[in-house]
Amino acid sequence: KNQVEQSPQSLIILEGKNCTLQCNYTVSPFSNLRWYKQDTGRGPVSLTIMTFSENTKSNGRYTATLDADTKQSSLHITASQLSDSASYICVVHNAGNNRKLIWGLGTSLGVNP
Amino acid sequence: DAGVIQSPRHEVTEMGQEVTLRCKPISGHDYLFWYRQTMMRGLELLIYFNNNVPIDDSGMPEDRFSAKMPNASFSTLKIQPSEPRDSAVYFCASSFGGGAVGELFFGEGSRLTVL
Numbered sequence: 001k002n003q004v005e006q007s008p009q010s011l012i013i014l015e016g017k018n019c020t021l022q023c024n025y026t027v028s029p030f031s032n033l034r035w036y037k038q039d040t041g042r043g044p045v046s047l048t049i050m051t052f053s054e055n056t057k058s059n060g061r062y063t064a065t066l067d068a069d070t071k072q073s074s075l076h077i078t079a080s081q082l083s084d085s086a087s088y089i090c091v092v093h094n095a096g097n098n099r100k101l102i103w104g105l106g107t108s109l110g111v112n113p
Numbered sequence: 114d115a116g117v118i119q120s121p122r123h124e125v126t127e128m129g130q131e132v133t134l135r136c137k138p139i140s141g142h143d144y145l146f147w148y149r150q151t152m153m154r155g156l157e158l159l160i161y162f163n164n165n166v167p168i169d170d171s172g173m174p175e176d177r178f179s180a181k182m183p184n185a186s187f188s189t190l191k192i193q194p195s196e197p198r199d200s201a202v203y204f205c206a207s208s209f210g211g212g213a214v215g216e217l218f219f220g221e222g223s224r225l226t227v228l
Binding site: 041042043044045046049089100101103104105106 | 158
């Protein structure tokens with residue numbers, strides 16, 4: 001079954017600290033993996049899109065990694081800011097017949113001063 | 114561009130009433146998606162259109178749900194009759210080139226509460 005699992009479910013860190021969010025998937029065949037940031041009460045916003053051949057991709061203080069062999073991805077946030085408080089959602093595109101995006105349930109990150 | 118525009122932002126209605134949610138995609142985008150988000154199930158794709166034509170509606174929960182896209186700049190999602198279990202946030206998203214490679218741009222969502 002095509003699934004995307006994220007951990008931890010929630011996380012609280014102090015401002016200025018780093019953190020890493022995890023994503024494991026069983027989606028096959030794989031096309032690409034995306035990370036979205038969703039602020040409370042807003043729609044998701046794309047952070048990165050990674051294809052099979054990409055191991056790492058950065059967007060400012062956000063760095064995503066992908067290991068297609070183990071079907072794992074991580075999102076590393078450096079020097080966290082209060083504005084990083086949001087839900088981070090991992091999404092995998094299924095390149096199979098249905099060609100759908102498989103969404104994780106997200107990790108809720110809280111950054112405290 | 115103003116981005117994807119959804120209305121209403123909030124809707125509270127009673128069971129049995131008709132609900133219509135509206136979406137204006139980003140100009141030039143050829144794909145439009147309707148999603149539903151709940152705490153338990155996350156984001157679920159309901160239906161998507163390509164060039165105003167419905168391509169996959171397998172995510173529409175039941176016949177009470179219907180969606181239309183009469184032109185490239187407007188789409189509606191209708192629930193008739195509504196039920197309390199329909200309470201969720203409904204998102205519209207658009208992209209250029211489809212979900213495979215195209216980046217999805219989401220609206221701010223319509224929060225629906227059915228009493």
